[in-house]
Structure formats: structure tokens, C-alpha cells
Amino acid sequence: MTELARTAATALEVPGGGQPVLDRLIALLDLEKIEENIFRGVSPAHSPVRVFGGQVAGQALVAAGRTVPEERRVHSLHAYFIRGGDPSVPIVYEVDRIRDGRSFTTRRVVAIQHGKAIFSLSASFQKDEPGIEHAEVMPEGVPAPETLPTLVERAEGYEIGAHARPRPIDLRYVNEPPWVTRETGERPARNQVWMRADGKLPDDQLLHVCVLTYASDMTLLDSVLARHGVYWDTDKVLGASLDHALWFHRPFRADEWFLYDSASPTASGARGLATGRFFAADGTLIATVVQEGLLRVL
Numbered sequence: 001m002t003e004l005a006r007t008a009a010t011a012l013e014v015p016g017g018g019q020p021v022l023d024r025l026i027a028l029l030d031l032e033k034i035e036e037n038i039f040r041g042v043s044p045a046h047s048p049v050r051v052f053g054g055q056v057a058g059q060a061l062v063a064a065g066r067t068v069p070e071e072r073r074v075h076s077l078h079a080y081f082i083r084g085g086d087p088s089v090p091i092v093y094e095v096d097r098i099r100d101g102r103s104f105t106t107r108r109v110v111a112i113q114h115g116k117a118i119f120s121l122s123a124s125f126q127k128d129e130p131g132i133e134h135a136e137v138m139p140e141g142v143p144a145p146e147t148l149p150t151l152v153e154r155a156e157g158y159e160i161g162a163h164a165r166p167r168p169i170d171l172r173y174v175n176e177p178p179w180v181t182r183e184t185g186e187r188p189a190r191n192q193v194w195m196r197a198d199g200k201l202p203d204d205q206l207l208h209v210c211v212l213t214y215a216s217d218m219t220l221l222d223s224v225l226a227r228h229g230v231y232w233d234t235d236k237v238l239g240a241s242l243d244h245a246l247w248f249h250r251p252f253r254a255d256e257w258f259l260y261d262s263a264s265p266t267a268s269g270a271r272g273l274a275t276g277r278f279f280a281a282d283g284t285l286i287a288t289v290v291q292e293g294l295l296r297v298l
Contacts, residue, residue: 017166019199022255025168026201028055029062029210037095039063043087051085051118053241054217056111058210060121063093064107065206072105072125073251074209079121079244086113103127135249135285136277138259145194145257145281148172155179158234169215170198174259178226179234190263191223197255211254212278212287216246221293224264224272228297236298242271244291252278252286262289270296 024044031039041059043051057079065074085091091111098106104126111119151171158179174192175181181188195215201207221239225231232239252258262276272295278287 017198021166022168022197022199022201025197025211025214026207029058029207029214031059031062031066031093033066034092037067037097039066039093039095041091041093043085043091048087049084050240051087051091052217053081053244054214056081056085056091056119057121057217057244058214059091060093060109060111060119061123061210061213062206063095064109064121064123065125065210067095067097067107068105068125070206072127073205074123074125074248076247077121077123077213077245079119081119081241081243083113083116083118084240085111085118089113091118098122103129138279138283138285139192139261142174142192142259145172145196148174148194166198168198168211169218170196171218178222179231181226182229182231182234185229187227187229189227190261191219191226192262193219193260194257195260196257199255201253201255205251208252208254209248212248212252212258213246215254215260216276216278216287216289217241217244217291219260220262220274220276220289220291221272221295223262223274223276224267224293224295227264227267230297238294238296238298240294242292242294245289247288248286249288250284250286252280252284257281258286267295270294 031041034040061077091113094110094112096108098108104124107123109121110117154173154177172194175188197211230237259279260276262274264272264274266273271292273292276289277285280286
């Protein structure tokens with residue numbers, strides 16, 4: 001196990017948050033190579049019952065990226081959450097080198113615990129090429145992140161548990177959070193939050209992409225629940241990510257502010273679908289996400 005991984009195993013929660021918490025996330029993403037195409041990752045010591053989906057997705061993308069030439073950037077990933085991960089034991093990531101073409105590289109990763117697959121990911125990488133360009137524009141009238149209260153400030157006075165602890169991602173709601181709209185009776189069609197890594201990241205593009213992948217599993221399914229006036233910690237909601245897809249359109253830094261604009265087009269059969277767009281602070285569309293989640297409201 002690497003020294004960074006040993007540090008990661010202690011916990012993500014560090015009093016005060018900021019760079020120390022982010023350093024723990026960087027450590028979690030620093031996988032140990034145990035054999036060709038095989039890597040091992042750990043979870044924080046003080047974890048929930050299941051491994052956070054963003055963590056296993058980010059670690060799997062690290063495993064894939066470490067088998068690809070640095071000049072090829074990941075442009076898409078498609079993943080399935082198969083079983084809940086056990087945070088008390090390491091996760092083994094097996095990489096299958098599907099194809100190495102002249103322009104594109106394809107990798108498949110399976111995350112294994114207790115001899116069974118808990119997660120699978122396919123990712124495609126491409127060398128930089130010129131071409132036609134266009135993009136949707138950022139929603140208008142969004143206040144600057146510095147003018148908005150922190151997540152801890154938003155959570156003050158509410159019994160929402162996990163939101164009060166320090167996180168590696170600085171997250172600031174643009175609209176009222178779902179635990180507030182649940183009480184006010186609002187049923188917002190969109191959920192908007194500013195995000196950034198809560199500190200400074202190294203100049204490693206793959207790491208920035210993996211941090212955004214980690215963050216993309218935060219708040220996305222809130223856009224489903226908010227439309228029905230329910231929330232994780234205040235109602236009896238059993239939920240889990242089922243599948244997750246991300247497309248990376250342009251280079252970015254995950255330690256600079258980006259707007260996460262998400263909505264839910266449909267929910268049925270105890271499943272909810274959510275879509276999201278990531279915009280850099282200058283309005284550039286940097287990534288798009290789609291996720292379906294299991295949502296049982298008891």
C-alpha cells in the first residue's frame with residue numbers, strides 16, 4: 001500500500017475541512033499497483049455502510065487512466081453499480097485493455113470485493129484533435145459562488161447529519177436545498193450547485209477529471225427527490241446509484257468553481273433518472289452526466 005493510501009485509510013473527515021480533507025481524497029485516488037493491469041484502492045476508515053459511488057467511480061477511472069498514454073484524455077465513461085461496496089476492505093480494480101487505436105483507446109474496469117464484482121466501468125480516451133465546436137450556454141442569473149453560504153451554513157438548524165461534516169468538495173447551493181424546499185412546499189424542476197475541490201490540486205489532468213467524477217455523484221439524485229418533497233435524511237428513502245455516464249467535453253480544473261445544473265426528466269418503477277451539466281465559471285460547458293438511481297420512498 002502506498003503512503004498516500006495509508007493516509008487515505010484514516011478518514012476523509014478532518015476538522016475544519018479545506019486542504020487537509022482534499023489531500024485525503026487525493027490519497028484515495030492514488031491507487032496501489034499490485035500487478036500489471038491490477039490496482040488496489042481503499043476507503044476512509046469512518047465510512048457509511050456502503051462505499052460512496054463517486055469514490056469507486058473515481059478510483060476505477062484512475063485505474064483505467066494509468067494504462068493509457070498521458071496525451072490521450074478521457075472523453076467518456078459508462079458505469080454500472082452492481083453491489084454495494086464494503087468500506088472495511090480494499091477494492092481490487094482489474095483493467096482490460098480493450099483497444100489501442102490510432103486516435104482512441106478503450107478500457108474496461110471491474111471493481112472486485114470478496115471475489116465478486118461490485119462495479120464495472122468502460123472508458124474511452126482520445127488524443128487531442130481539432131474539429132467543429134458549439135456548446136449550450138450557462139443558465140442566466142446565477143449568483144457568484146462566493147456570495148452563497150457554505151454547505152455547513154445551509155445545514156445549520158436542520159437534522160441532516162452527513163451534510164454537517166467537512167468534505168473534499170466545497171459545495172454551495174444556488175437554489176434552496178431540497179431539505180428546505182421539502183418544508184416550504186416548493187417542488188423545483190432544477191437543482192443548481194456551485195462546486196470545486198476544497199483546496200489546490202496538482203497539475204494532473206486525469207486527477208482533475210477523477211475529482212469531478214467523484215463530485216458528479218453528489219446532489220444529482222436530489223433533483224429527483226426534490227420534485228416529490230422528500231429527502232434522504234428527513235424521510236424514509238432507500239436509494240442507490242444504478243448506472244452513471246459522463247462525457248468530458250473540454251479541459252478544466254476541478255479546483256476552480258464549476259456550476260452543476262441538474263434536473264430529472266422522469267421517475268418510475270422505484271427508479272429516478274437525473275441529468276446534469278457542468279459549466280466552468282466563465283460559462284464554458286465542460287461535462288455532461290446522466291444517472292439512474294434506485295429510489296424507494298417507504
